[in-house]
Amino acid sequence: MIKKFLLTMCLLAALAVGGFLYVKQSVTDFIAQPLKIEQPHLVTVERGNNLNTIISKFVDDQWINPTQFSTLVRRFHPNLTQIKVGTFEVLPGMTFEQALNTIINGKEYQLAITFIEGSTFKEWREQFKQAEYLEHETDGLTEAEIARQLGIEHDKLEGLFLAETYHYSVGDSDLDILKRAHRKLDVILEQSWASRQDKLPLKNSYEALILASIIEKETSVPSERERVAAVFVNRLNKRMRLQTDPTVIYGMGDRYDGNIRKKDLREATPYNTYVIDGLPPTPIAMPGKASILAAMNPENSNYLYFVASGTGGHVFSKNLRDHNRAVQQYLRQLRSKK
Structure with a gap:
């Protein structure tokens, strides 16, 4: 009788151990199965979600096969219960x-969004619309309304953000990125203004920002920025009009079709520096750090003019006669390429 009892107990114990090992192995196989996905996917974990929530999501999306033992994952693998809130990529x-x-x-x-130096706020808004997983809090708002949301005193936002690459998480908004971009611009602008050259014909850092935006649009050659800045500073000191085409283009807005005609140069817009004296009322683009530094610390030279060289840079002149020669040379190069 005792032997029969002991045999029964051994059999039960064996069954229990076997069942335990079977369940444990089933759980191990469950978490070891490869995801049934062919491309990367984002998984968003919200506050209050736990391991069972994630398991249910993966099963519902048919990324994994279900098991009757899924609730036991936390028992055998407690290290897998520390679920974080956020959005994560599975591959x-x-x-x-x-x-x-x-x-x-x-x-x-x-995620990342990249703004090019010399781009405009209008172009930024278009990029925001195309950005994935970004909340669009500025849709339908005017520039002045966005400015108030950001605590910016200017109604027009051109030039007030630093053009670079910004990383963001799912759920961030365009307003979040604009806040960061404005803070970065402010830091660079104020630091540069504090270390500017003496006796610049600029009343404040905002005027320096306007000048920097013109420099940004006039040249993409790093070695030319300080010299381009010198031309504009010299002209301002001599009370000469800046006569820079990018300001004309900006003033034309959507009417610009790739060509500037004589009538455009004579049109009285607030931005046409062939017509107005001094600087335009606002920046005309988002300048980069290098252009801001150039505006504050121009080259020490007497240049008053520049024209495209036809080879990627510019020819600089100290008087109108030499400038006219450079213009004629540039026009000859253009004709020779036709």
Whole structure:
């Protein structure tokens, strides 16, 4: 009788151990299965979600096969319960366990938006519309309304943001990026203004920003920026009009079709520096740091004119006669290429 009892107990114990090992192995196989995805996917974990929530999502999306033992994952693998809030990227080839570890240990998925130096605020707004996973809080707002949201005193926002690449997370907004871009611009602008040359014909850092935006649009050659700045500073000191085409183009707005005609140069817009004296009322683009520094610290030279060289840079002149010669040379080069 005792032997029969002991045999029964041994059998039950064996069944229990076997059942335990079977369940444990089933759970191990469950988290070891590869994800059934063929391209990267984003997984957003919201506040209040837990391991069971994530398992249900992966099963519902048919990224993994279900198991009746899914609720036991936390018992056998407690290290997989520390789910973080955020958005994470899972990749083809990952196992479910690797995907969970990405959510637990990985960095939140970052997107990026790049603004080119010399771009305009209008172009920025178009880029925002195309940006993935970005909340559009500025849609339908005027520039003045956006300025108030940002605490900016100017109604027109041109030039008031630093053009560079900004990383953001899912759920961030265009307003968040604008705040960061404005703060970065402010830091560079004020630092540059504090270390500017003496006796510049600029009343404040905002006027320096206007000049920097013109420099940005006039040349993309790094070695020319200080010399271009010198031309405009020299002209301002001599009370000569700046006569720079990018300001004319900006003043034309959507009417600009790629050509500037004589009537455009004579048109009285607030930005036409062939007509107005001094600087235009606002920047005409988003300048980069190098152009801001050039505006504050122009080259020490007597140049008053420049024209495209036809080879990627510009020819600088100290008097109108030499400038006219350079213009004629440039026109000959253009005709020779036709």
